[in-house]
Amino acid sequence: MPSESMGGDRNLTSVTMFVLLGISEDKELQLSLFPVFMLIYLVTLFWNLGLIILIRMDSHLHTPMYFFLSVLSFIDICYTSSISPRMLADLFKDKKMISFIACATQYFVASWMGQAECCLLATMAYDQYVAIGKPLQYSTIMAPGLCWKMVAGAIGCGFICALVETVSCFEMYYCGPNIIQNFFCNITEIMSLSCSNPFIVQMILFVVAICVEFGSLLLILLSYGFITASILKISSVKGSAKAFNTCASHLAVVTLFFGTVFAVYMHPNSDHSTKQNKFLSVFYVIVIPMLNPLIYSLRNKDIKEAFRRVMKRTAHLLQ
Incomplete structure (x- = not known):
């Protein structure tokens, strides 16, 4: 935690609070956005939680x-819940203050879940490859023990990377200004407020991005390269279509997630890009966690049939 220090002829007081500019400075627009974002958040919670329960209930x-x-x-629920509730409350506030500790905590949880999702999407791509490329060995390769280890690895990797990023970023000295040009604690904008040299932290972020984001994307691309080769070997058109359909939902989720993240972080800063970043941030923080279960549910016959079975069982129990 930063503390007070002396510098030159003036007092340098450490920042204990940050000011979030929010989605918009227009008060009326903020109030009109509240029911929209509240509905999106509730749908996100309902659909993701419902999907978890459905998968648990149907053998x-x-x-x-x-x-x-x-x-x-589960990751999407945690990810959006680390930011959305506070953002919704801030829509009613003229001055959106967040403490140093709360900002660090918010970033840590969001970063943890975001990076765990990157790793998990790579794991899911490998699962798709085994299902299509090695169907006879699928149950042997993707044994429950391996699945749990892969999930633990994804979540553990996200935790370690987020912890390293958060500690390195928030250990820097902040003496002012303290205005974050967004509705949540974005690490690139927080670093720009530091009075310390950000070089080491920038290198840490770069290494993490290469290992996690680009590493996960590379594994996904490799998996789909093998999947494509396997599909081309399938003689029947019906079999090829079924195999492609199995991958379509995952491909859509991957494209949305990585496309938006790279659009936010891989262009130069400017006033125009700040507004663009806010729009894209809303999309990947609030909208994508809602879209993921919808994409998987609406195109998946197994989930639709499982939902019907659960509804029938529930109706039978209520009779």
Whole structure:
């Protein structure tokens, strides 16, 4: 935690609070956005939690693919919940203050879940490859023990990387200004407020991005390269279409997630990009966690059938 110090001829007081500028400075626009974002958040919670419960209740969905999907839903709930509730409350405030500790905690949880999701999406791509490329060995390779280890690895990797990033960033000295040009604690904007040399932290972020984000994307691309080769070997058109359909939902989720993240972090800063970043941040923090379960549910016959079975059982018990 930063403390007071002397510098030159003036007092340098450490920052204990940050000011979030929020989504917009227009008060009326903020109030009109509240019901929209509240609805999105509630749908996100309901759909992801419902998907987790459905997968747990229906034995037909007790497979590695749906196990990973339930973990993805859990991560999405934690990810959006680390930011959305505070953002919704801030829509009613003229001055959006967040303490140094609360900002560090918010960033840590969001970063942990975001990086765990990167690793999990790579794990799911490998699962798709084994299901399509080695169907006869699938149950042997993707044994429950391995699935749990892969999930633990994804969550553990996200935890360690987020902890390293958070400690290194928030150990820097902050003496002012303290205005964050966003509605949540974004690490690139926080670093720009530091009075310390950010070089070491920038290198840490770069290494983490290479290992986690680009590493996960590379594994996904490799998996889909092998999947494509396996699909081309399938002689029947129906079989090829079924194999492609199995991957379509995952590909859509991967494209949305990585496309938005790279769009935010891989362009130069400017006033225009700050506004663009806010829009993209809303999309990947608030909208994508809602879209993920919808993408998987609406295109998946197994989930639809499982939902019907659960509804029938529930109706029978109520009679």
